[in-house]
Every structure is written in C-alpha cells, then in structure tokens.
Amino acid sequence: MFTAACLGLALVSTAFGRSEGGARPLTMADVLGATTASDWRTPELADLLYLDLEAGRVVIELAPAFAPAHVANIRKLARQKYWDGLAIVRVQENYVVQWGDPESGNADRARELGAAERQLPAEFTVAASAVAFTRLPDGDVYAPQVGWSNGFPVARESAADGDQAWLAHCYAAVGAGRENAADSSNGSELYVVTGHSPRHLDRNITLVGRVLTGMEVLGGLPRGRGPMGFFEDAAQRIAIRSIRLGSDVPEAERVPLQVMRTDTPAFERLVESRRNRREEWFVHPVGKVELCNVPVPVRQPPPED
Numbered sequence: 001m002f003t004a005a006c007l008g009l010a011l012v013s014t015a016f017g018r019s020e021g022g023a024r025p026l027t028m029a030d031v032l033g034a035t036t037a038s039d040w041r042t043p044e045l046a047d048l049l050y051l052d053l054e055a056g057r058v059v060i061e062l063a064p065a066f067a068p069a070h071v072a073n074i075r076k077l078a079r080q081k082y083w084d085g086l087a088i089v090r091v092q093e094n095y096v097v098q099w100g101d102p103e104s105g106n107a108d109r110a111r112e113l114g115a116a117e118r119q120l121p122a123e124f125t126v127a128a129s130a131v132a133f134t135r136l137p138d139g140d141v142y143a144p145q146v147g148w149s150n151g152f153p154v155a156r157e158s159a160a161d162g163d164q165a166w167l168a169h170c171y172a173a174v175g176a177g178r179e180n181a182a183d184s185s186n187g188s189e190l191y192v193v194t195g196h197s198p199r200h201l202d203r204n205i206t207l208v209g210r211v212l213t214g215m216e217v218l219g220g221l222p223r224g225r226g227p228m229g230f231f232e233d234a235a236q237r238i239a240i241r242s243i244r245l246g247s248d249v250p251e252a253e254r255v256p257l258q259v260m261r262t263d264t265p266a267f268e269r270l271v272e273s274r275r276n277r278r279e280e281w282f283v284h285p286v287g288k289v290e291l292c293n294v295p296v297p298v299r300q301p302p303p304e305d
Contacts (some may be wrong), residue, residue: 012070012225014015027274027279028274037049039261039264039266040260040299041150041222042258042259042301043256043257044244045249045250045254046075047059047063047244048061049246050243050249050255052241055216055221055236056218056240057213057214057255058211058215058217059210059211059212059214059255059257060192060210060211062074063209064169065131065149066126067163067167067206067207067208069120070123070208071117072290073186074190077112077114078248079191083099083243084240084242086240087102088237089102089224090224090231091221091224093222094196094197095193096192097194098228100190101189119185121183122206124182124206125165127165128156128163128164128165129163131150132149133147133149133154133264134267137288140155141199142155142168142199143155143202144156144161148225148262151259152167152209153305154166154167155169156200166202166203167207168197168202169202170195170210172193172211173192173194174191174193175190175206176192176194176206177189177205185278190208192218194215212259222236224236228292231237256281257301260296260299261296262296270294270297271294274294275287275289
C-alpha cells in the first residue's frame with residue numbers, strides 16, 4: 001500500500017490506465033506502478049521515532065546527515081523515555097503541532113534531561129558538497145536551488161555562493177524549537193509543520209526530520225485557542241503515551257515502511273508527472289511545480305519484497 005500522507009493526498013492506485021485514444025500521459029500512479037524494489041529504501045530503525053497518542057501513531061524519520069547533534073540528543077531522550085507522559089502543548093491551525101515539557105521554563109518542575117545535552121549548536125545548514133542532491137528543475141523563491149536528499153526536501157547554494165544546504169520547511173517537516181538565541185535548542189521541544197509550508201523559517205531553526213506516516217493523526221487534533229495555538233488550559237493538552245526509537249520497538253509492533261528513493265530515474269519521472277499534470281481533469285497543465293508540492297511516497301513493502 002502506498003501512502004502520500006506527507007502531502008495529505010489520498011492513497012494512490014498503482015494500476016496503469018488507457019484513454020480511448022490510446023496511451024494517456026504519464027501520471028504519478030503510472031510511475032509508482034512501474035517501480036521496482038531498487039527504487040525504494042528501508043529507513044534505519046535508529047532513525048525512526050514512534051510517537052504514540054490516544055488518537056493514533058505517528059512515525060518520523062530523523063535526518064542525521066543534516067542535524068547530527070540534535071538527532072543524537074533526540075535518540076538519548078527517546079531511550080530515557082523523556083517524552084512519555086508529557087504533552088502536545090500547541091496545535092495551531094494551518095501551521096504546526098508542537099510538543100514537549102509544559103514546565104520546561106520552570107527550573108523547579110521541569111523534567112530532567114538525564115544524559116542528554118542541555119544546549120546544542122544551531123544546525124541550520126550543512127556543506128552542500130557533503131550530502132546527495134537531486135535538483136528540481138524549476139525555480140524557488142527562497143533558495144538558488146531546491147531538490148531532495150535521501151527523501152528529504154532540501155534547498156542549497158552552489159559552491160560559489162557558499163556551498164550550504166539545508167532542510168526545507170515543507171508539510172510534515174519536523175523541527176526543534178528554540179528561544180531567541182540560535183544555539184538555544186536541545187531537541188526536547190519538537191514541532192511538525194501541518195499547514196502551508198512556512199519556508200521563511202528555513203535556516204532559522206534546526207529541522208531534524210519529517211513525518212513518514214500519521215499526518216492524519218496530527219491533523220485531526222483539536223486546535224489550541226490561545227495565542228499561536230497554545231492550549232490555555234492544561235486539561236486541554238494532549239497526552240503523549242510514548243515516543244520510542246524504532247530500534248527499541250518490539251519487531252511485532254513496528255510498522256514496515258519503505259520510502260521512495262529520490263536519486264533514481266523513477267523519481268525523476270515522478271517529479272515530471274507532477275510538473276506536467278495532463279490527466280483528463282486538468283485544463284491547463286502548468287509545466288512546473290514547487291518543491292513542497294512533490295510528494296516523496298511512502299509504502300508498506302509488498303509481499304514479494
């Protein structure tokens with residue numbers, strides 16, 4: 001089964017179709033239906049976070065290539081069960097869902113971080129030459145170049161411009177909250193982009209990964225009525241049952257997932273199918289697409305794999 005949850009799309013069919021006039025233009029469903037096992041990758045268990053709420057499960061893939069210090073601290077926090085019993089404290093319409101310790105600002109009542117670091121360096125960018133990159137042929141308002149690196153939406157500068165790359169604030173991106181100081185985050189306060197892509201936040205906050213499945217769970221949570229979507233009444237906060245690393249989840253409880261590789265001809269065809277929407281419904285094919293409007297598909301492995 002394929003899921004395009006990271007763009008809020010319905011499950012896609014893998015069947016090929018034909019119009020009365022013969023072969024119809026290539027669609028995303030066609031591309032997915034023609035993929036082989038080599039077009040997919042299985043995320044490392046140590047890079048997965050399982051966020052369990054009463055409403056359901058959210059699976060996050062971490063991005064150590066872009067935020068190694070934050071990912072290492074998040075792993076420590078998950079292994080210590082830091083978030084278990086804490087809460088989602090903010091659900092802002094068309095923006096973010098945020099969780100952490102509601103008492104983090106109170107030294108007497110804040111939950112202990114244990115072996116985790118209290119403060120981390122800002123990890124807004126990495127050397128572009130150090131990470132893989134598949135470029136989107138269309139332009140971008142926020143960066144000289146955009147594309148994907150191992151399934152994550154990415155923006156970058158050329159070597160001549162500074163040789164910097166950074167994760168982009170697309171729908172389903174996961175970031176680490178901070179105060180005014182750039183180096184004031186530690187990964188204990190996390191948020192997920194649940195609305196229109198706030199790309200103005202790029203390079204201003206450390207992104208640590210993206211949601212693979214469960215966006216429908218986050219999107220269905222009650223909205224906070226306070227400023228910026230915070231819950232004014234503590235009783236309205238949404239309890240976190242647990243957050244665990246995939247490697248710490250018993251095998252029988254894991255969700256088998258594969259992510260479409262973004263460095264293959266198949267993904268290039270998928271991008272092209274999104275740039276040129278020529279299904280019967282479309283009257284005017286645009287011929288281009290924004291970075292955050294290209295889904296990176298996630299699926300459960302088919303039996304033959």
